[in-house]
Amino acid sequence: DAKTTQPNSMESNEEEPVHLPCNHSTISGTDYIHWYRQLPSQGPEYVIHGLTSNVNNRMASLAIAEDRKSSTLILHRATLRDAAVYYCILREQYGNKLVFGAGTILRVKS
Amino acid sequence: DTEVTQTPKHLVMGMTNKKSLKCEQHMGHRAMYWYKQKAKKPPELMFVYSYEKLSINESVPSRFSPECPNSSLLNLHLHALQPEDSALYLCASSQGPIAKNIQYFGAGTRLSVL
Numbered sequence: 291d292a293k294t295t296q297p298n299s300m301e302s303n304e305e306e307p308v309h310l311p312c313n314h315s316t317i318s319g320t321d322y323i324h325w326y327r328q329l330p331s332q333g334p335e336y337v338i339h340g341l342t343s344n345v346n347n348r349m350a351s352l353a354i355a356e357d358r359k360s361s362t363l364i365l366h367r368a369t370l371r372d373a374a375v376y377y378c379i380l381r382e383q384y385g386n387k388l389v390f391g392a393g394t395i396l397r398v399k400s
Numbered sequence: 401d402t403e404v405t406q407t408p409k410h411l412v413m414g415m416t417n418k419k420s421l422k423c424e425q426h427m428g429h430r431a432m433y434w435y436k437q438k439a440k441k442p443p444e445l446m447f448v449y450s451y452e453k454l455s456i457n458e459s460v461p462s463r464f465s466p467e468c469p470n471s472s473l474l475n476l477h478l479h480a481l482q483p484e485d486s487a488l489y490l491c492a493s494s495q496g497p498i499a500k501n502i503q504y505f506g507a508g509t510r511l512s513v514l
Binding site: 322326331332333334335336339375377383384385386387388389390391392393 | 450
């Protein structure tokens with residue numbers, strides 16, 4: 291499985307945008323980029339995924355670099371409820387595994 | 401309804417006990433997963449069931465025995481566990497096993513082995 295690299299932790303102020311980076315220099319052409327988050331005392335929760343183009347949904351936006359070697363998860367207005375561990379994961383096109391890396395701990399200050 | 405239900409929420413067992421963890425989903429998903437998560441670590445995949453057949457076993461010790469009785473249910477049978485097996489056990493499901501499909505997770509069973 292291709293590897294991802296994320297910062298250990300990040301801090302944000304409430305109601306400000308947050309940009310969570312992820313490097314995946316060994317990504318293959320058919321790997322999907324998935325983001326999940328895990329709130330305290332809960333199971334992981336899907337956030338967003340993409341292949342080549344930028345993606346938006348009600349939770350977040352995903353910006354994928356043109357060479358696909360990095361991506362950024364964007365939370366447009368962080369709230370205290372967004373404090374969680376955010377995982378950037380590469381999934382093979384026909385693979386049924388989620389291989390979690392260490393993730394980024396996001397702290398949101400009021 | 402995007403809910404994956406795991407029972408029990410907490411379990412304490414001795415090393416000689418036999419117990420089972422249960423996972424249920426009613427979303428019509430055909431892939432189901434067991435993960436293990438130690439404190440302050442990411443989840444690690446243990447097993448994948450695809451269309452009720454075991455498709456991946458990540459070299460998990462035989463004291464963990466998965467079972468998929470039907471498309472909605474996934475069990476994890478535990479026998480002769482060790483204290484180091486204490487962890488949060490997470491179940492997940494997805495529509496199918498391919499990369500585009502989202503995995504939905506339960507809240508987990510927190511297991512303590514004494």
